[in-house]
Amino acid sequence: MPRHSRTHQRPNRQNRPSRGAGGRRSAGAEPNHAGIHLLRDSSVSARMVRSSGAGPGDLVIELGAGLGALTAPLAATGARVIAVERDPRFVAKLERRFADAGEVRVVEADARSVMLPRRPYAVVANIPYAISTALLRRLLDPEATSVEAADLLVEWGFAKRMTEDRPRDLEVAWWQARFELSIAGRIRPGSFRPAPSVDSAHLVIRRRPDVSRPQARLARKLLQDAYRAPRRPVREVLGAHVPKKRAHRLLTSTGIDPPVVAGTIPTTTWLALAGELSADAADAGRTAPADDRRRPTPSSPARTPAEER
Ligand SMILES: C[S@@+](CC[C@H](N)C(=O)[O-])C[C@H]1O[C@@H](n2cnc3c(N)ncnc32)[C@H](O)[C@@H]1O
Numbered sequence: 001m002p003r004h005s006r007t008h009q010r011p012n013r014q015n016r017p018s019r020g021a022g023g024r025r026s027a028g029a030e031p032n033h034a035g036i037h038l039l040r041d042s043s044v045s046a047r048m049v050r051s052s053g054a055g056p057g058d059l060v061i062e063l064g065a066g067l068g069a070l071t072a073p074l075a076a077t078g079a080r081v082i083a084v085e086r087d088p089r090f091v092a093k094l095e096r097r098f099a100d101a102g103e104v105r106v107v108e109a110d111a112r113s114v115m116l117p118r119r120p121y122a123v124v125a126n127i128p129y130a131i132s133t134a135l136l137r138r139l140l141d142p143e144a145t146s147v148e149a150a151d152l153l154v155e156w157g158f159a160k161r162m163t164e165d166r167p168r169d170l171e172v173a174w175w176q177a178r179f180e181l182s183i184a185g186r187i188r189p190g191s192f193r194p195a196p197s198v199d200s201a202h203l204v205i206r207r208r209p210d211v212s213r214p215q216a217r218l219a220r221k222l223l224q225d226a227y228r229a230p231r232r233p234v235r236e237v238l239g240a241h242v243p244k245k246r247a248h249r250l251l252t253s254t255g256i257d258p259p260v261v262a263g264t265i266p267t268t269t270w271l272a273l274a275g276e277l278s279a280d281a282a283d284a285g286r287t288a289p290a291d292d293r294r295r296p297t298p299s300s301p302a303r304t305p306a307e308e309r
Helices: 042-052 071-076 088-097 129-140 156-162 170-178 213-228 234-239 244-253 267-287 290-294
Strands: 004-006 059-063 080-085 104-108 121-126 147-155 179-187 200-207
Touching: 042 071, 042 121, 042 147, 042 179, 042 200, 059 071, 071 080, 071 088, 080 088, 088 104, 129 147, 129 156, 129 170, 147 156, 156 170, 156 179, 156 200, 170 179, 170 213, 170 267, 213 234, 213 267, 234 244, 244 267
Parallel strands: 004 104, 059 080, 059 121, 080 104, 121 147
Antiparallel strands: 147 200, 179 200
């Protein structure tokens, strides 16, 4: 595979540089359309790389590599690094800088559309703030995403929104159901050149190791219901999926007052409830006679917990 691959993309409305969201304009400077804020504080890059735990054999994608402030310490870990950058001038410099670094591949592409690996990988990046949501959507939305972890520099306010116990958006709750999102540190504008007008955060994202696909799917259903009707009592939301008695028992054993409204329940609690429901479903599958498990018949239909009432 060639080490430096240039994937030229014609600018269109979608991948044309957009104005940085939420104060990505540098203090006292022209609008910074490409969100270029190069890391100048090597202790920040060192912390991010250390936090990522990258090492030999790992695959790390860097989105928006700039001049290589993160690429270099990442390459030093022995991990295989794919440095994605859209600006051809930066790409040329990256190619020169890492010409002899066998483990670094520079890809000229838009981070929003570049092909992502199928094998498990991590992302370590100081991303352009204007596309933070688009990038997280790409990385975390698909049920079968291969991303295992990410260490990102993002706008402080954005990081706070991503780490709320009860995020305001359903899609963030869905990301939180399968990934743990936390803030590892606050970074002052002076760590970048040019300096942005707001503080940044080191956002740490880790796949939750013990969430099965069925549990994640159930969590998504519960979250969808809860976000659709946040004022509905939680017992009713759960009651749509399990018999009322079971819903009541589940809620009280989880320490939730059944009449409390759905909008007040943190994502991790929905996840725990989904874990109980998927365990119920697995038990029902185990206890069903072998024939019933294989092929439901009109006289003995296979039942999900939601139907047992
Ligand atoms: C905040 S700077 C970070 C640069 C470098 N990683 C660092 O920390 O010094 C963001 C970088 O992303 C690049 N960039 C902006 N939009 C991009 C996009 N859609 N796809 C890929 N790179 C992009 C910019 O050219 C810039 O180099």
